[in-house]
Amino acid sequence: MDVDLRKLRYFVAVAExxxxxxxxxxxxxxxxxxxxxxxxxxxxxxxxxxxRDKRATELTPAGAQLLAEARPLLANAAALxxxxxxxARGPATFVVGxxxxxxxxxxxxxxxxxxxxxxxxxxRTTWTDQTDVIHDxxxxxxxxxxxxxxxxLTIQQLHTEARVAALPADHRLAGKxxxxxxxxxxxxxxxxxxxxxxxxxxxxxxxxxxxxxxxFFHSVEEKLEHVAxxxxxxxxxxxxxxxxxxxDITHVAITDIAPNQICLAWDSTRRSRVIHExxxxxxxxxxxxxxxxxxxx
Amino acid sequence: MDVDLRKLRYFVAVAExxxxxxxxxxxxxxxxxxxxxxxxxxxxxxxxxxxRDKRATELTPAGAQLLAEARPLLANAAALxxxxxxxARGPATFVVGxxxxxxxxxxxxxxxxxxxxxxxxxxRTTWTDQTDVIHDxxxxxxxxxxxxxxxxLTIQQLHTEARVAALPADHRLAGKxxxxxxxxxxxxxxxxxxxxxxxxxxxxxxxxxxxxxxxFFHSVEEKLEHVAxxxxxxxxxxxxxxxxxxxDITHVAITDIAPNQICLAWDSTRRSRVIHExxxxxxxxxxxxxxxxxxxx
DNA sequence: CGCTTGTAATACTCTGTGGGTATCAGGCTG
DNA sequence: CAGCCTGATACCCACAGAGTATTACAAGCG
Numbered sequence: 001m002d003v004d005l006r007k008l009r010y011f012v013a014v015a016e017x018x019x020x021x022x023x024x025x026x027x028x029x030x031x032x033x034x035x036x037x038x039x040x041x042x043x044x045x046x047x048x049x050x051x052r053d054k055r056a057t058e059l060t061p062a063g064a065q066l067l068a069e070a071r072p073l074l075a076n077a078a079a080l081x082x083x084x085x086x087x088a089r090g091p092a093t094f095v096v097g098x099x100x101x102x103x104x105x106x107x108x109x110x111x112x113x114x115x116x117x118x119x120x121x122x123x124r125t126t127w128t129d130q131t132d133v134i135h136d137x138x139x140x141x142x143x144x145x146x147x148x149x150x151x152x153l154t155i156q157q158l159h160t161e162a163r164v165a166a167l168p169a170d171h172r173l174a175g176k177x178x179x180x181x182x183x184x185x186x187x188x189x190x191x192x193x194x195x196x197x198x199x200x201x202x203x204x205x206x207x208x209x210x211x212x213x214x215x216f217f218h219s220v221e222e223k224l225e226h227v228a229x230x231x232x233x234x235x236x237x238x239x240x241x242x243x244x245x246x247x248d249i250t251h252v253a254i255t256d257i258a259p260n261q262i263c264l265a266w267d268s269t270r271r272s273r274v275i276h277e278x279x280x281x282x283x284x285x286x287x288x289x290x291x292x293x294x295x296x297x
Numbered sequence: 298m299d300v301d302l303r304k305l306r307y308f309v310a311v312a313e314x315x316x317x318x319x320x321x322x323x324x325x326x327x328x329x330x331x332x333x334x335x336x337x338x339x340x341x342x343x344x345x346x347x348x349r350d351k352r353a354t355e356l357t358p359a360g361a362q363l364l365a366e367a368r369p370l371l372a373n374a375a376a377l378x379x380x381x382x383x384x385a386r387g388p389a390t391f392v393v394g395x396x397x398x399x400x401x402x403x404x405x406x407x408x409x410x411x412x413x414x415x416x417x418x419x420x421r422t423t424w425t426d427q428t429d430v431i432h433d434x435x436x437x438x439x440x441x442x443x444x445x446x447x448x449x450l451t452i453q454q455l456h457t458e459a460r461v462a463a464l465p466a467d468h469r470l471a472g473k474x475x476x477x478x479x480x481x482x483x484x485x486x487x488x489x490x491x492x493x494x495x496x497x498x499x500x501x502x503x504x505x506x507x508x509x510x511x512x513f514f515h516s517v518e519e520k521l522e523h524v525a526x527x528x529x530x531x532x533x534x535x536x537x538x539x540x541x542x543x544x545d546i547t548h549v550a551i552t553d554i555a556p557n558q559i560c561l562a563w564d565s566t567r568r569s570r571v572i573h574e575x576x577x578x579x580x581x582x583x584x585x586x587x588x589x590x591x592x593x594x
Numbered sequence: 595c596g597c598t599t600g601t602a603a604t605a606c607t608c609t610g611t612g613g614g615t616a617t618c619a620g621g622c623t624g
Numbered sequence: 625c626a627g628c629c630t631g632a633t634a635c636c637c638a639c640a641g642a643g644t645a646t647t648a649c650a651a652g653c654g
Binding site: 006029030032033036037040053055 | 611
């Protein structure tokens, strides 16, 4: 009667490998078991999921549909497990995720003052992490920077902040009050789309081909090291620039770049009084969290 | 390793009945089985879900958390099953739900012209149905009227429309060009919060106590019968009023009532190219779907 | 106080299903 | 045609889920 999550996991493995033998290996079960379980699943759903024509295993349309559906369902199930066990040990904790640079103490203070019985924890996220903490149940809400994958999330826009260029202190543009994107056209842009999405914006806006393979940065600190060393320049949201300020790096406001949007995100399948209350609080004083951009005259 | 949906279903039953025996009866299984399965689930999650102190079964905080989590997960699983089987028989159908009165042919035509291979179906929803069709997998997207329960949904606002009063043709206010809410204060308001939410707004705005138990309406047609019979008046979104127009009922624009918001909604855990394309189309010509309100001078 | 009633847990059995190994059935390829 | 790759089939075992019978325990009552 019910869908069987184990079978769904098996199905996803086969769909990802498109190969029963290797999928079985990855699942640490024997191949015949997998064949049989997939057949049972197909009978159960009354839908053919794979076309097996000896030599190639392909997804049917129904299979593609199921793959798209099964992954978020499995993720939800795992998150459920984590959230329940979390509630079971520490009583009534509310976990807020945040990207570095975002100051979240104000809304948390407001929440705690209204609910003294609530223990609020914060968890620092990275760029790749910022939505994962919600999906896997580590956090109840998370302050995120767009763009993100919004699948399964409810997003509440809070405020935007200007982006600034981070330049070596002795850079030719360091003295300027404001610059435009065009001024950076000749610079070597430290590019790392995964870790710092703002980069992608600039890179595509400038249509810059990578002149040499960009080093891979895992953190803002690393990137600023490279900037300070004169290996290139980078663009950061204002609050990030403020947070990681150092004497050998100057920040210059960029006038003509899209601002970075900051949002609060949470799992859209959840109906939690605390989440909505926190969202309301964040929306109220959201614009006050970060100092206003200073790129005006 | 995985969460077991069957056990979740069992758990929800016990949580709803707060009584193992009756829950077992509802599930058509024996009570000892249920006791053991819940215990296994508790061991699995490493969390106590119920406090059983002989004579009363109560949820623990972890249990309450699980109840809130389990229901949407089970609903998702059921919807997944339905959507996959739907794809399996009719190839590539896209199902659009709509509330009566909403004209949805324009965006559907636009979608089909871009994807001739796609079969688009429409499904008429009722007030109570309008989000259910999404949750249970009967529709991919649905045109809805606010307010709705947004849990698990992504909502895209399209346009608003004015609300008009439906009056018997010989009513004292029937000749007026526009009226205000206050003009209706002495009328008998046909009240049915579940079926027609606009009513709730008016009822609360007017602070009207029900003078006699309101008859229960299952459709707009029934309600208009009562209006025509002179048993009261009602308020409808403009497009609904236009759709169900009849000679013995006059519509008068109301100047000072909040307009009804019309949105497109879909399951937020889904990532479907067609859904997003349709949403974009609907957003583009969304304001053109319904004739503009005529309550201006 | 002991009996009854209501409720969940325990003990035991049976069956269905998930997992394993061995083997078969088709296509390719050399 | 032999050998190989891949998935399906056949058959067996173990365990989990379902059932019945019974126990344990608390509360109410004559």
